[in-house]
Amino acid sequence: MFIDEAKIHVKAGDGGNGCMAFRREKFVPRGGPSGGDGGRGGDVLMVSSQRHNTLIHFRYNPEHKAQRGEHGMGSNCTGSDGHSVVLQVPVGTSLYDQETGELIHDFEQPDEEIVIAKGGRGGRGNQHFATPTHQAPREYELGRPGEERFYRLELKLLADAGLVGYPNAGKSTLIARISAARPKIADYPFTTLEPNLGVVTVGEEPDQQSFVVADVPGLIEGAHLGHGLGTQFLRHIERTRLLVHLVDVSDASGRADPVEDFKVISRELASFGNGLGEKPMIVVATKMDVANPAKLKKLATHAKRRKLEFHAISAVTGEGIEELKWALARGVGVIPSPAS
Numbered sequence: 273m274f275i276d277e278a279k280i281h282v283k284a285g286d287g288g289n290g291c292m293a294f295r296r297e298k299f300v301p302r303g304g305p306s307g308g309d310g311g312r313g314g315d316v317l318m319v320s321s322q323r324h325n326t327l328i329h330f331r332y333n334p335e336h337k338a339q340r341g342e343h344g345m346g347s348n349c350t351g352s353d354g355h356s357v358v359l360q361v362p363v364g365t366s367l368y369d370q371e372t373g374e375l376i377h378d379f380e381q382p383d384e385e386i387v388i389a390k391g392g393r394g395g396r397g398n399q400h401f402a403t404p405t406h407q408a409p410r411e412y413e414l415g416r417p418g419e420e421r422f423y424r425l426e427l428k429l430l431a432d433a434g435l436v437g438y439p440n441a442g443k444s445t446l447i448a449r450i451s452a453a454r455p456k457i458a459d460y461p462f463t464t465l466e467p468n469l470g471v472v473t474v475g476e477e478p479d480q481q482s483f484v485v486a487d488v489p490g491l492i493e494g495a496h497l498g499h500g501l502g503t504q505f506l507r508h509i510e511r512t513r514l515l516v517h518l519v520d521v522s523d524a525s526g527r528a529d530p531v532e533d534f535k536v537i538s539r540e541l542a543s544f545g546n547g548l549g550e551k552p553m554i555v556v557a558t559k560m561d562v563a564n565p566a567k568l569k570k571l572a573t574h575a576k577r578r579k580l581e582f583h584a585i586s587a588v589t590g591e592g593i594e595e596l597k598w599a600l601a602r603g604v605g606v607i608p609s610p611a612s
């Protein structure tokens with residue numbers, strides 16, 4: 273189980289202070305108290321949204337404060353309330369109190385909204401303290417402090433895209449290049465024995481988006497019959513929105529035909545069932561720095577004929593990596609695709 277975690281510190285806005293003032297107008301002697309109330313401090317709210325898939329945006333940005341209420345003013349003017357702050361979390365996030373470990377809320381549906389730090393009440397101005405026997409009150413209240421809390425967020429990560437292909441195709445190298453995941457990489461087959469998840473981000477704050485990519489062990493012909501590592505681990509990518517099919521177009525694969533490679537793996541995916549054969553797929557030619565041009569062309573032509581998006585990358589030189597990241601973001605739906 274892969275868990276994303278973030279710790280945050282939130283502070284709601286303090287209430288504004290009440291005001292002490294007296295009406296002073298020409299021809300109105302002893303005008304009476306006129307100090308307005310302080311405004312309420314803003315709340316910190318948390319809402320579940322489908323716009324986010326990970327908690328990575330809190331890792332860069334763990335402090336959140338709402339605005340304080342304005343102080344009250346003379347002439348019975350109330351200070352304005354502070355603006356609230358709304359923090360978005362992915363559906364599936366659990367919110368814990370960092371100190372006690374208590375579970376505060378499980379966000380199970382989109383658009384669940386709760387207050388996680390309550391803004392302070394504004395103080396009352398001296399206008400409220402007048403009584404028939406106390407007509408020139410000098411009392412007023414200070415605003416109450418906004419709540420301050422420390423939380424821990426937890427999210428079980430589900431992969432949005434799955435990398436598939438023969439052993440040695442460069443799947444682990446790619447995930448290491450585009451995420452913080454550091455899987456073992458080596459030039460022998462079946463280096464990867466268990467799926468690795470990596471969080472990939474595209475764009476800059478505030479428009480940054482992130483999604484989860486799974487690197488799974490390589491497949492070979494007959495995997496559905498248990499050859500190699502079999503297909504058990506494919507259940508980890510059953511619920512992804514996109515498959516990324518990596519095909520080695522260098523001569524390092526030791527196989528002659530990349531289209532044959534592509535077909536073998538596609539058949540294994542189809543025979544695993546559970547929708548893997550029908551999932552949207554991007555085809556990626558790998559090892560462009562040492563590509564065999566004839567193999568590259570053959571694979572590109574095949575992808576085109578099958579109407580599958582095609583990319584060519586080198587994890588060594590970085591060629592095509594940035595474009596592929598954006599294509600993945602579109603494919604998993606965190607950024608709109610031009611067509612839609």
Ligand SMILES: Nc1nc2c(ncn2[C@@H]2O[C@H](COP(=O)(O)OP(=O)(O)OP(=O)(O)O)[C@@H](O)[C@H]2O)c(=O)[nH]1
Nearest residue numbers: 439440441442443444445458459462463464490587
């Ligand atoms: N020249 C070159 N070599 C690469 C590139 N990408 C990966 N490799 C090499 O290919 C070999 C296999 O890479 P891995 O990333 O371990 O392949 P994998 O698909 O994860 O393999 P398994 O885990 O066994 O399924 C390693 O020696 C990598 O250094 C590339 O773009 N260019």
Ligand SMILES: [Mg+2]
Nearest residue numbers: 443444463464
């Ligand atoms: Mg690997």
